Amino acid sequence: xxxxxxxxxxxxxxxxxxxxxxxxxxxxxxxxxxxxxxxxxxxxxxxxxxxxxxxxxxxxxxxxxxxxxxxxxxxxxxxxxxxxxxxxxxxxxxxxxxxxxxxxxxxxxxxxxxxxxxxxxxxxxxxxxxxxxxx
Numbered sequence: 001x002x003x004x005x006x007x008x009x010x011x012x013x014x015x016x017x018x019x020x021x022x023x024x025x026x027x028x029x030x031x032x033x034x035x036x037x038x039x040x041x042x043x044x045x046x047x048x049x050x051x052x053x054x055x056x057x058x059x060x061x062x063x064x065x066x067x068x069x070x071x072x073x074x075x076x077x078x079x080x081x082x083x084x085x086x087x088x089x090x091x092x093x094x095x096x097x098x099x100x101x102x103x104x105x106x107x108x109x110x111x112x113x114x115x116x117x118x119x120x121x122x123x124x125x126x127x128x129x130x131x132x133x134x135x
Contacts, residue, residue, distance in 0.1 A: 001064045020048040022078035025101040
């Protein structure tokens with residue numbers, strides 16, 4: 001996927017090592033992490049390790065797939081992460097995913113980002129099926 005990918009209010013971009021402190025608001029949140037198979041990070045150091053694993057996961061994915069930072073276009077504030085990846089690592093279905101900081105829930109950011117990823121997936125990547133798992 002050619003990144004960054006911009007929408008009206010958001011930018012989807014590759015992660016950077018320096019994202020760990022801001023990302024701890026997401027990975028350290030029990031409210032967010034209860035919907036994932038992972039427990040909340042205890043501190044920024046643990047979030048930094050999780051971010052390194054996330055970046056390595058993305059590097060192993062076929063082109064166009066992975067997990068990326070989601071930020072507010074006007075301020076570059078990190079809101080969370082979004083991604084596209086084959087379900088269970090093999091597909092054929094492709095999952096659109098998002099995890100945002102609780103303080104930004106209810107503003108339509110997840111919908112806006114997911115819409116951009118799905119449009120890219122069906123358009124540029126010629127995907128046949130995209131799913132979202134509701135937990």
